[in-house]
Amino acid sequence: MRSDPTDMSVQVKLPTILRKHAGGEPRVSAEGATLRDVLGDLESRYPGITKNVLSEDGGLHRFINVYLNDEDVRYLGSLETEVGEGDTVSILPAVAGGSLALDG
Amino acid sequence: MSGERFTEEQVQRYARHIILPNVGGAGQRKLLDASVLVIGAGGLGSPIAMYLAAAGVGKLGIVDFDAVDLSNLQRQILHTDADVGRSKVESALEHLRAINPTIEVVGHDSLLFSTNVFDVMAPYDVIVDGTDNFPVRYLVNDATQFTGKPLVYGSIYQFEGQATVFMPGKETPCYRCLFPTPPPPGTVPSCAEGGVFGVLPGVIGSIQATEAIKLITGDGDTLEGRLLLYDALDMSFQEVKIRWDADCPVCGKEPTITELIDYEQFCGVPARPE
Numbered sequence: 001m002r003s004d005p006t007d008m009s010v011q012v013k014l015p016t017i018l019r020k021h022a023g024g025e026p027r028v029s030a031e032g033a034t035l036r037d038v039l040g041d042l043e044s045r046y047p048g049i050t051k052n053v054l055s056e057d058g059g060l061h062r063f064i065n066v067y068l069n070d071e072d073v074r075y076l077g078s079l080e081t082e083v084g085e086g087d088t089v090s091i092l093p094a095v096a097g098g099s100l101a102l103d104g
Numbered sequence: 105m106s107g108e109r110f111t112e113e114q115v116q117r118y119a120r121h122i123i124l125p126n127v128g129g130a131g132q133r134k135l136l137d138a139s140v141l142v143i144g145a146g147g148l149g150s151p152i153a154m155y156l157a158a159a160g161v162g163k164l165g166i167v168d169f170d171a172v173d174l175s176n177l178q179r180q181i182l183h184t185d186a187d188v189g190r191s192k193v194e195s196a197l198e199h200l201r202a203i204n205p206t207i208e209v210v211g212h213d214s215l216l217f218s219t220n221v222f223d224v225m226a227p228y229d230v231i232v233d234g235t236d237n238f239p240v241r242y243l244v245n246d247a248t249q250f251t252g253k254p255l256v257y258g259s260i261y262q263f264e265g266q267a268t269v270f271m272p273g274k275e276t277p278c279y280r281c282l283f284p285t286p287p288p289p290g291t292v293p294s295c296a297e298g299g300v301f302g303v304l305p306g307v308i309g310s311i312q313a314t315e316a317i318k319l320i321t322g323d324g325d326t327l328e329g330r331l332l333l334y335d336a337l338d339m340s341f342q343e344v345k346i347r348w349d350a351d352c353p354v355c356g357k358e359p360t361i362t363e364l365i366d367y368e369q370f371c372g373v374p375a376r377p378e
Binding site (some may be wrong): 013015016017023061062063067070071073075090093094095 | 375
């Protein structure tokens with residue numbers, strides 16, 4: 001998948017709770033032409049990192065928001081949203097101060 | 105009270121606001137005539153309440169049910185070592201009166217539930233959410249949506265914080281447009297496990313106080329429609345859009361939630377007073 005010439009390299013901004021999967025890094029690179037590909041690539045690089053981002057049926061959990069740059073991907077194309085070189089994908093769990101969703 | 109002249113004491117106390125463009129005497133008068141409810145007298149509530157008291161918000165309500173614990177003092181700067189064991193509301197009221205004895209400070213020493221939240225919120229124009237748990241967060245969101253009161257939202261975890269303003273109205277977003285329902289309890293780590301960087305609530309709470317003051321004075325642009333994200337480790341701020349969700353269970357076209365809900369508490373907070 002990573003060798004596909006149409007794949008774009010994007011930055012993925014990780015919330016604190018997911019950084020342990022990525023050696024503590026706040027931002028990592030991933031590749032793909034769509035958000036689904038990017039998350040797939042992320043999972044292949046850092047196994048377990050998308051476990052609580054994607055639901056069992058493969059959709060996005062509703063207590064986690066994913067943004068392409070500053071737009072919620074639900075208002076774009078959800079997991080089929082196309083990404084481009086230089087885009088930033090941000091994963092944002094619901095946070096309540098001392099408790100939050102997305103225990104990885 | 106509107107139209108009243110400032111006392112000599114007020115002219116001195118609020119001099120730096122009164123001479124400030126975008127606040128001025130008119131803005132300071134609005135602050136003196138305003139009432140704000142701060143939910144939680146903890147990490148976020150401390151700077152929120154302290155700055156609002158200092159700014160001269162005429163009536164400041166503080167809700168909390170907890171007692172001051174030694175482990176709070178690393179970030180809850182409203183309380184001091186001598187307050188350990190006291191009720192947070194009692195401690196908060198004393199310290200807020202010490203900051204500004206000329207405003208009215210009201211304590212609500214209680215948990216918030218569907219049964220009391222409307223009564224507690226009723227006397228206040230603006231609600232500031234400094235709570236630390238999902239059940240109260242959803243309760244306060246829904247109650248402000250039902251009563252049409254502006255809500256200043258803030259939330260923290262470890263090194264990261266979020267803040268925004270929700271203005272009830274036609275096709276404006278609420279917290280449920282962002283996150284429609286609380287996460288399932290199994291996905292939430294325990295409070296103690298989480299930890300929080302002590303200064304973080306100071307940054308986010310100060311932003312909330314800023315927004316509350318701007319809502320009152322009516323000047324400037326608030327965070328309405330924008331979620332501000334702060335990362336203390338990166339020292340970076342980021343903004344994402346919050347859109348009104350036509351399918352929102354509370355403020356959407358066909359609301360499915362029309363009454364307040366008491367979600368089961370997790371994170372060591374009882375669901376009901378014991």
